[in-house]
Amino acid sequence: MRAFDFAPLLRTSIGFENLNRLVDFATRGEGEAYPPYNIEKVSDDAYRISMATAGFRRDELDITAQDNVLIVTGRALDAAEGEGREFLHRGIAKRAFERRFQLADTIKVTGASYNDGLLDIQLVREVPEHKKPRTIQIDGQINGGIQPQAIGAVSDRQAA
Incomplete structure (x- = not known):
């Protein structure tokens, strides 16, 4: 369940x-596991997604990043290419796909390349300045140099 x-x-x-x-x-x-992909950590703040998209041309692939989601879409446009070709065995899958990757708020897509049937998408972690860790100095002063005041408590016997 x-x-x-x-x-x-x-x-x-x-x-x-x-x-x-x-x-x-x-x-x-x-x-579905099509197309297969790798996610690599290239450096401390850089990543790469490599997708095996054999048989696809650049114009058949689309990459969209929106609302912390990276969407890679492949659409097979082989109607004209298939004319006059007879396949005895078709082992290279070329079917339409859509693969989604959930990205953290600090991950940005910086580029993509396509070479030898592999689609490589470069990502980088960009942490905004206000979210970066910062060191707080300890100077021994409390409340900016103002010492706390003791508040006098009145007991029940004194009030009576």
Whole structure:
């Protein structure tokens, strides 16, 4: 059983729509493994997705990045190419596909290249300045140099 009911959590959560989408994406599973792909970490802040798209031309592939989702689409336009050709065995699959990758907020697509049947998509992590970790100096002062004041407590005996 792979069905989970997240309705109680969704009723009380605000601003977690992306998390809800990630959970939904992870629980539905991968239906198809075509085309095969690799995800490589090239350096600390650089990544590469390599997809085996043998048989496709550049104009048959489309890459779209929108709302933290990278969508790679391939559409076979081989109607004119197939004329006059008779295949005894067709082992190189060339069927339409759509592959989606969920990206973090800090991951940006910087480019793509197509060479020898491999589609390479370059990604980089760009952390905004306000989200980068920063060191806080400890100078021994509390509240910017203002010492806390003790508040006098009145006991029940003194009040009577």
